[in-house]
Amino acid sequence: MNLINKKVTHKRFGMGSIVKQNDSIVEINFATDNKKFVYPDVFGEHLELHDASIAHSLHQIIQEKVLEQKEEEMKKEEEIKLQRKYQELRLGHEKLMRNHKLHPESQMVFWCDAEEQNSSLSEWKIFSGEIKSGNNKGKPNKPIRLHQNSAVLLTAVEPGRPEEDRRILGVYMVKDGFIGKLCEDGYIPAHSEYRLQLTEQESDQMLFWNYYVNEKFPQKQTWNTGKYRYFDNSWMAQILRDIVALKNDTREQEQAQQFFDHHCKMNQLIEQDLPKPNGSLMRA
Incomplete structure (x- = not known):
């Protein structure tokens, strides 16, 4: 103007x-x-x-x-x-x-359906499911025990097969900075480096119930309901140690060893003090 x-x-x-x-x-x-x-x-x-x-x-x-x-x-x-x-x-x-104080059972194992078997290993994250009842019904479960020391184990059992045949598909440490108490969407993302996927042949040799035991039924393979379970930090270390021994490829074995060493460090575990696996299949 x-x-x-x-x-x-x-x-x-x-x-x-x-x-x-x-x-x-x-x-x-x-x-x-x-x-x-x-x-x-x-x-x-x-x-x-x-x-x-x-x-x-x-x-x-x-x-x-x-x-x-x-x-x-x-x-x-x-x-x-x-x-x-x-x-x-x-x-x-x-x-x-x-x-943060280390919880002795801050590892998580998931029951994966057919769709999750593919998505969890391609996207490297998994959903903790929704709350089934109460005031928070429909909201995502918060994986409250998970922290920097936690790893997530992915497992599956083929349709028609008994629970004792549950196989380990893969495992990953949680993403850097992940805190279960602050997880609002229920998704648990993987660490950028510490993640392992087993071949079908390797998976057949890694039965979950060789490591895990339900103390209420120590000689039974009882999952019952729910998408996941928390379990002992040393059990996860046993699994990782056996994956290291299972790997034939030198590069993959080195990656598995680095994963195992990191997990032990984060959980204040000493390899020489780790007991042998004593899951329910070992006690049957």
């Missing part, structure tokens, strides 16, 4: 004429001297245009700028709120990491 030569009245300096104008400054010639003001902020409260039509158009421009400023302020406030929320979450996460 061109305001050059337009007549104005200022509350303090009186009448004048606009002699210069750009996007941020307007210069006005008064009787005594020239004055510069912030454009268009000076109009309305301090400065009045004599031309009513132009004054109306300028008023609309000012209103639009005010709205833009309010939107910008709201946007900044929202960004500050998000930053504060992120900071609170980060501090909470760090506190949980610092204060």
Whole structure:
């Protein structure tokens, strides 16, 4: 909007004429001297245009700028709120990491159906399922025991086969920074490095019940209901140690060894102190 030569009245300096104008400054010639003001902020409260039509158009421009400023302020406030929320979450996460105490049974084993057998090993994550009853019915289960020291074991048994034939399909450490208590969607993602998949031939040699035992029924292979079970940290170490021995390919064996060493370190386990597997199949 061109305001050059337009007549104005200022509350303090009186009448004048606009002699210069750009996007941020307007210069006005008064009787005594020239004055510069912030454009268009000076109009309305301090400065009045004599031309009513132009004054109306300028008023609309000012209103639009005010709205833009309010939107910008709201946007900044929202960004500050998000930053504060992120900071609170980060501090909470760090506190949980610092204060975490190892649970002796912080490993997880999953019963995988046919679809999950493929998806869990291709996407390297698995869903903990939904709560079946109560006020939180339908919400994802929180794997509350899982932490940086936890590994997830994937198992399956072929349709029509007895539970004692449950095979180990693969295993992975949880993703860096994963804390089960903070897991809202129920998905447990894999570590970028520590993950192992067994071939069908290897899987046939890794029977889950060689390692796991239900203390209520120590000589039975009883799964009953549910998608997963927590189990002993040392049992997971036994499984990883046997996978190392099972691997023939040098590179895969090295990867399995690194996985085993990392798991032992995270769970404060010493390889020489690990007992031999003593699952329910061993006791039958």
